[in-house]
Amino acid sequence: MASTSKATVPGGPSLGRSRPRYGELIIKVILVLAAAVSVATTIGIVAALLEPTIEFFGTVSVVEFFTSIEWGPLFSPPSFGVLPIVVATLLVTIIAMIVAIPLGLAAAIYLSEYAKPRVRKIIKPVLEVLAGIPTVVFGFFALTFVTPLLRDFLPFTLDYRNALSGGLVVGVMIIPTVASLAEDAMSAVPNSLREGAYALASSRMIVSLRVVLPAALSGIIAAIILAFSRAIGETMIVVIATGGRSIFTMNPAREMDTMASFIARAGSGDVPVGSIEYKTIFAVGALLFIMTFLMNYVSAKVVRRYREAYE
Amino acid sequence: MSEIGTSIPNVTVRGPEVPRNIQALDPVFNVSGLSVFYGDYAAVRGVDMVIGNREITAMIGPSGCGKSTVLRCFNRMNDLIPGARAAGKITYHGEDLYGDHVDPIEVRRRIGMVFQKPNPFPKSIYDNIAYGPRVNGRKKGMDGIVEEALTKAALWDEVKDKLKQNALSLSGGQQQRLCIARAIAVRPEVILMDEPCSALDPIATTKIEDLMQELSRDYTIVIVTHNMQQAARVSDRTAFFTAEVDDSGVRHGRLVEYDETSRIFTNPSDKRTEDYITGRFG
Numbered sequence: 014m015a016s017t018s019k020a021t022v023p024g025g026p027s028l029g030r031s032r033p034r035y036g037e038l039i040i041k042v043i044l045v046l047a048a049a050v051s052v053a054t055t056i057g058i059v060a061a062l063l064e065p066t067i068e069f070f071g072t073v074s075v076v077e078f079f080t081s082i083e084w085g086p087l088f089s090p091p092s093f094g095v096l097p098i099v100v101a102t103l104l105v106t107i108i109a110m111i112v113a114i115p116l117g118l119a120a121a122i123y124l125s126e127y128a129k130p131r132v133r134k135i136i137k138p139v140l141e142v143l144a145g146i147p148t149v150v151f152g153f154f155a156l157t158f159v160t161p162l163l164r165d166f167l168p169f170t171l172d173y174r175n176a177l178s179g180g181l182v183v184g185v186m187i188i189p190t191v192a193s194l195a196e197d198a199m200s201a202v203p204n205s206l207r208e209g210a211y212a213l214a215s216s217r218m219i220v221s222l223r224v225v226l227p228a229a230l231s232g233i234i235a236a237i238i239l240a241f242s243r244a245i246g247e248t249m250i251v252v253i254a255t256g257g258r259s260i261f262t263m264n265p266a267r268e269m270d271t272m273a274s275f276i277a278r279a280g281s282g283d284v285p286v287g288s289i290e291y292k293t294i295f296a297v298g299a300l301l302f303i304m305t306f307l308m309n310y311v312s313a314k315v316v317r318r319y320r321e322a323y324e
Numbered sequence: 325m326s327e328i329g330t331s332i333p334n335v336t337v338r339g340p341e342v343p344r345n346i347q348a349l350d351p352v353f354n355v356s357g358l359s360v361f362y363g364d365y366a367a368v369r370g371v372d373m374v375i376g377n378r379e380i381t382a383m384i385g386p387s388g389c390g391k392s393t394v395l396r397c398f399n400r401m402n403d404l405i406p407g408a409r410a411a412g413k414i415t416y417h418g419e420d421l422y423g424d425h426v427d428p429i430e431v432r433r434r435i436g437m438v439f440q441k442p443n444p445f446p447k448s449i450y451d452n453i454a455y456g457p458r459v460n461g462r463k464k465g466m467d468g469i470v471e472e473a474l475t476k477a478a479l480w481d482e483v484k485d486k487l488k489q490n491a492l493s494l495s496g497g498q499q500q501r502l503c504i505a506r507a508i509a510v511r512p513e514v515i516l517m518d519e520p521c522s523a524l525d526p527i528a529t530t531k532i533e534d535l536m537q538e539l540s541r542d543y544t545i546v547i548v549t550h551n552m553q554q555a556a557r558v559s560d561r562t563a564f565f566t567a568e569v570d571d572s573g574v575r576h577g578r579l580v581e582y583d584e585t586s587r588i589f590t591n592p593s594d595k596r597t598e599d600y601i602t603g604r605f606g
């Protein structure tokens with residue numbers, strides 16, 4: 014190709030570049046660096062987790078870690094059964110998702126398919142502001158408002174700190190994330206599909222559910238995954254509202270310790286570097302990382318299977 | 325359109341070959357004094373026309389003269405555009421299409437539409453056809469409905485072995501026939517087509533034109549087209565629209581002439597129509 018590009022148009026200048034484009038080169042280098050920073054950070058985190066985690070499993074057996082239901086690494090004698098905090102984490106996350114997915118998607122459908130443009134222009138930024146409220150505020154909201162309210166209305170007794178109110182408020186916290194990202198995905202569905210559906214005598218609800226939603230599925234799942242990742246790793250709300258005593262239970266009315274809240278509590282205490290307690294923090298962190306990663310992986314598969322790609 | 329000279333083009337007109345008494349007009353739509361507004365802007369003003377049962381009515385005219393706007397009134401698609409509003413009267417079998425009691429969804433069940441750009445859903449071929457019947461409450465006998473609609477749209481033989489395939493894997497012409505089949509599957513009485521061939525090659529266009537002829541035995545068809553040969557070939561009646569500039573410099577669409585297609589193309593009564601079909605118009 015290099016030799017043919019020398020050929021000149023009869024009577025015209027060469028088709029070769031007249032002068033090098035340095036600006037283009039500089040921009041490219043900057044962009045590559047930016048991408049490299051985020052990849053390097055991820056690799057760095059994994060590497061940092063890996064060594065103490067491996068050392069941890071040199072002391073504690075994998076079988077004990079995954080099958081024992083006693084969790085008390087900071088007690089003496091310590092016990093290292095991770096199941097109670099895994100169950101607590103999943104419990105809080107599931108409660109949160111039960112709140113956030115239907116409400117978030119309903120809000121997204123409303124904004125994308127029902128709301129007048131003027132209304133959407135006002136509500137969308139409000140949602141995005143809501144997504145930015147510090148979680149510590151939500152935590153105290155859960156502890157001082159939601160729990161007392163639930164205690165008044167529910168027929169069973171709740172612990173002062175409990176998974177239910179923590180989960181509900183984590184759910185509320187991630188609604189804007191789900192709503193805003195899902196709305197972006199739904200608005201991106203071409204109008205020609207909507208028109209086609211309306212012309213076939215569809216109601217607005219049917220157009221939303223049978224045409225727009227499936228076409229926007231990959232973006233919606235991405236929104237849910239992001240929300241899930243925030244919920245599973247949510248720390249502040251859980252530390253404040255769900256508690257620190259770890260008992261093995263599936264009862265959301267009880268106080269329990271999640272993986273993230275354990276890490277926060279243990280990490281902020283005076284755990285000596287290199288001790289087994291210290292390594293436990295990393296082992297739990299690694300497990301949390303793997304759980305989030307698996308979730309991402311599985312949902313990517315699901316999306317590929319079910320999405321209705323419009324391009 | 326380069327072959328059109330200064331004389332009336334030598335085009336085949338459908339009228340004479342089709343043995344039907346075109347005079348005895350059995351009205352499906354009766355449009356009187358129709359004006360359509362987008363916000364404050366009157367896109368078309370004062371349209372009067374009657375659409376005959378099981379006829380093909382063509383709407384022609386320069387870009388922006390309001391053909392699509394008028395067409396979209398017939399199935400109330402303009403309702404979906406914020407700020408769009410129709411004034412005047414359109415009746416469908418004598419019933420006011422814009423009456424208070426009228427349900428636009430019911431209107432669209434009777435009056436289907438095919439768009440300029442083929443817009444199949446990103447679902448399987450089968451699900452595309454079954455969509456309309458399903459959302460309209462049909463549950464049983466779907467296989468038969470799908471086959472019938474695809475057969476009527478002259479697509480069955482090409483797709484019968486790949487009904488589970490994604491509709492987007494079809495060619496543009498096949499996609500457009502799929503969209504026609506999809507409209508037919510709802511069993512409408514009228515099919516509106518907005519430049520259905522403008523994204524297609526000549527062979528696919530011929531197929532769709534043949535299909536329209538075929539369908540006009542059972543359906544009333546209203547078609548917008550920029551292709552005058554097409555209007556001449558397929559339609560029974562032709563409406564010629566144009567855009568006029570009013571005193572304050574605003575362009576409004578207007579219906580200039582509406583007549584049997586053979587008349588419009590051989591002996592138009594308005595100078596503007598003649599100029600347009602002979603290519604003297606921009």
Ligand SMILES: Nc1ncnc2c1ncn2[C@@H]1O[C@H](COP(=O)(O)OP(=O)(O)OP(=O)(O)O)[C@@H](O)[C@H]1O
Pocket residue numbers: 362367385386387388389390391392393394405577
């Ligand atoms: N959604 C809309 N909002 C505002 N104005 C519109 C809208 N749709 C059409 N118009 C205006 O109405 C006029 C008629 O448009 P219309 O699409 O009906 O023309 P047309 O005859 O179908 O043109 P074409 O042949 O290019 O498709 C144009 O001036 C157009 O700008």
Ligand SMILES: [Mg+2]
Pocket residue numbers: 391392393518548
């Ligand atoms: Mg148009």
